[in-house]
Amino acid sequence: MKHAILAAALILAAASTTQAADPANGKMIYDMNCVVCHGVGGHPVLPAAPSFAKGERLMQPDTMLIESIENGKNVMPAFLGILRRQEIRDVIAYLRTLHR
Template identity: 45%
Template sequence: MHLPRMIWLSLFLAMSHVPLASAMNLARGQQLYNLHCAACHGARGEGVMPEAPKFRLGERLEQPDMSLLQSVKTGKKSMPPFFGILQDAQILDVLAYVRTLR
C-alpha cells in the first residue's frame, strides 16, 4: 500500500519541476532573442527588416522546430548563420519564445 503512494509522490515531485524548467527556457529564449534576433525580427516579432518573417503573424512558424533550427544554424537569405554562436538548446529556447509571440 505504501509503494503506490510513493510512486504517485515521486511522479508528482518530478512533474512539479516541468513548468519551472519551461519558464526558465522561455526566459532564456527571450533574452537570446532580444540579443540576437530583435534587431531584424522586431521586439515583438513584427519583422522590421524587409525579408524578416513576421513571427507575430505566424510566418515560418508552421515549420517543425528541427527545420527552423537548421535554418538558424546555416542562415537564410539575409540572415547570418548562428552556427558556433548559439548552441542547439539555445536556438530551441529562442524558437519556443518566438512561438509565444503569435
C-alpha cells in the same frame, strides 16, 4: 551486477533526455541576437524578415527552424558556433509564444 546495469540505464536515460526549452531564456537570446531584424515582439524591422507576430514560417517543425537558424538563409545570418543547440531550442520556444 544488477545494480551496475541499472546505473548504466539511468545514465543513458539522463544523457538522452533533452532539457526542456525555456522561452524566458529564449527571449533574452532573441533580444540580443534577433531583435535588430525580427523586431520587438516579432514585428519585423527588416522588410525581408518574416513576422513571427503573424506566425510566419512557424508552421515548420522545430528541426527545420533549427536548420535555418544554424545555417542561415539568404540575408538571415547563420548562428552555428554563436548559439548552442539548447539556446536555439529556447529561442524557438519564445518565437512560438509571439503569435496570438
